[in-house]
Amino acid sequence: MLLNSEPIAEEFGYLMLRVSAGGTMFWQHGWPKLMHFSERMDSFADPFGLGSALSLVLIVFAEVVCAALVVLGFWTRAALIPLIIGMAVIAFMVKGDADFREKELALVYLFAFVTLLFTGSGRFAIDRISFS
Numbered sequence: 397m398l399l400n401s402e403p404i405a406e407e408f409g410y411l412m413l414r415v416s417a418g419g420t421m422f423w424q425h426g427w428p429k430l431m432h433f434s435e436r437m438d439s440f441a442d443p444f445g446l447g448s449a450l451s452l453v454l455i456v457f458a459e460v461v462c463a464a465l466v467v468l469g470f471w472t473r474a475a476l477i478p479l480i481i482g483m484a485v486i487a488f489m490v491k492g493d494a495d496f497r498e499k500e501l502a503l504v505y506l507f508a509f510v511t512l513l514f515t516g517s518g519r520f521a522i523d524r525i526s527f528s
Contacts, residue, residue, distance in 0.1 A: 410518025411469075417508035418466030421479065426459025443489040458482040466512065469521020476513045480506060 429436060433452065440452040458478035465475035483506035491499040517523050 407519040410512070410515055411520040413508060413512060414466050414469060414472070414517060414521070417505060417512070418463045421459050421505060422463035422467065426456060426463055429456050430460050441490045443485055454478075455482050466509075466517075469517035469523050472517035472521060472523055473513055476509050479509045480513065483509060 429452065433456065437449040437452050440448040440455075442448045442451045444451070446454075459482065462475040462478045465471050466479070483502045487499045487502040487506060491502065
């Protein structure tokens, strides 16, 4: 296949979406929460009444573990579900009454993750490696 053929371009598009959305989620949002966990655990948003610490554990799991899996393309669709739920909760519950620009980033991530849920990880993913 040629690099300018549509199938390869599409596959690179999936790769870029996975790496950009998953990578920035991991690096800009998940990692800082993990590194400052003890400082945030008593004051983190608790939209479901589970407690601030458990709410923080759940979003750190999504933003660190699941985002890393998305970047790698490993168990991609399963890893996207906690990320989609997390971004929906942030956009519609935590920041539900805020101006659009306050929830815009959560919505951008939400739409990127939903897109990947529909398209799958693409060819350049660990999920697609075949050892046979």
